[in-house]
Amino acid sequence: MSVNIWWIRRDLRLHDNPALLRAAEQGAVLPVFILDPHLLDRPAPMRQAFLFGGLRQLDANLRNLGGRLVLRRGEPTEQLRLLLSESGAQSVHALEDYSPYARTRDERAARELPLHLHGGVTVHHPASLRKADGRPYTVFTPFSKNWKALPFPSAAAGLPPGLAFHPGLSGEALPDAAAPAGFPPGETEALRRMDAFLDGAAADYAEGRNRLDLDGTSALSPYLRFGMLSPRLACQRALARAQSSGDSAARKGYETWLNELIWREFYQAILYEFPRVLREAFNPSLRQIHWRDAPADLAAWQAGRTGYPVVDAAMRQLSATGWMHNRARMIVASFLVKDLLIDWRAGEAWFMRHLLDGDPAANNGGWQWTAGVGTDAAPYFRIFNPVLQSQKFDPQGSYIRRWVPELARVPDAHIHAPWQMPGMLQASLAVRIGSDYPAPVVDHALARERTLAAFKSK
DNA sequence: TGAAATGTTGGGGCG
DNA sequence: ACGCCCCAACATTTC
Secondary structure: OOOEEEEEEEOOOOOHHHHHHHHHHHOEEEEEEEHHHHOOOOHHHHHHHHHHHHHHHOOOOOHHOOOOOOEEEHHHHHHHHHHHHHHHOOOEEOOOOOOOOHHHHHHHHHOOOEEEEEEEOOOOHHHHOOOOOOOOOHHHHHHHHHHHHOOOOOOOOOOOOOOEEEOOOOOOOOOOOOOOOHHHOHHHHHHHHHHHHHHHHHHHHHHHHHOOOOOOOOOOOHHOOOOOOOOHHHHHHHHEEEEEEHOOOHHHHHHHHHHHHHHHHHHHHHHHOOHHHHOOOOOHHHOOOOOOOOOOHHHHHHHOOOOOOHHHHHHHHHHHHHOOOOOHHHHHHHHHHHHOOOOOHHHHHHHHHOOOOOOHHHHHHHHHHHHHOOOOOOOOOOOOHHHHHHHOOOOOHHHHHHHHHHOOOOOOHHOOHHHHHHHHHHHHHOOOOOOEOOOOOOOOOHHHHHHHHHHHHO
């Protein structure tokens, strides 16, 4: 019986996995994960712990089926060559990954080895979405129209028929790392969460997703990032709900969620078509903005000590959990870029270090969008007012109080802008601005004018 | 997937 | 009754 390697990268799942399916069709499957020093050298301890936990879960699921995960460390092509000769495997199957590093890595592997790449990191291959003139989309709305018009490839149900495994080879033990508390890794958890979301918050997603103080989002991004959840399955479920839902408000919710999943595909496609966005603004005319070199302000932002409660709450949520509410991501990104006038790439790097769902395509897309320098970006003059955003999306301040406990005693009327509390009140609450909680690092109105001037001169 | 500045309207206080 | 002012409320424009 022939042996075929399933090279696992960002597809830590048994369900709806074309790489596993193709390998299984041809014989016994040898599941392999390679710890690539190039990727591990980039410090992101929480995401790495999430990955290792996911590998442990996957290994446990494989063992229930009579297989096991083989873990190796080193340059992938070299490691695969060794594995092919040790196992006598005839081919390697993997899901195509669209980041620049992954493409270079896979091109080398494909030149030297029998590597077969399959779609599955996205629903539609980036190159299959092109305008009539053959050029890639750079605006979301037409991209999404085209995406929806393409025939939807239905997700594979269940495990590959006749799934059998190679008895396994020696490998490294899985590194021990405590998984982040709020996000238990693995596909079982991912599927459970998706079901809970679809039966719960999804119906109200169109509105609820914006609320910082409610669990109105799916919080599935870490699972999608590592392919613990098949994006094709997620989109299929969203579509099915939207089509079968009689309640128009609920249908809107499912459609909005589907749209968010399509944003994910959009940014995968943007990175595939324009790899340089990882280094510079997509919009050439906005590459010369005079960003401030302000290490103290950057440090305050990173630490959640800007003096703007909603910004600080969000930054602390990120450090504590490895995740941040999407509305909060927009607020803190707008604050870094448009209030502090700090280069969006500093924020992009900080997010990549801390986010469990940190993915070059989605993260870069989000930052360029907020900074107003990317594809289909927010116009440069769209500047969030952190106080108004806070009042609107955290009306009682409960999100703030959860992550900025030193403000817990501040009354609702002052929770969004505590520096406006009279001195007497600050003293009686023992919340003195400037000592118990930072004074604002910038005045928003002044910062806004500064940024408008900086962008306008470009 | 904004917010601020500016313009318009209309009710009410007042002489 | 009338003109005038103020200013909320809303709409439009601008950044």
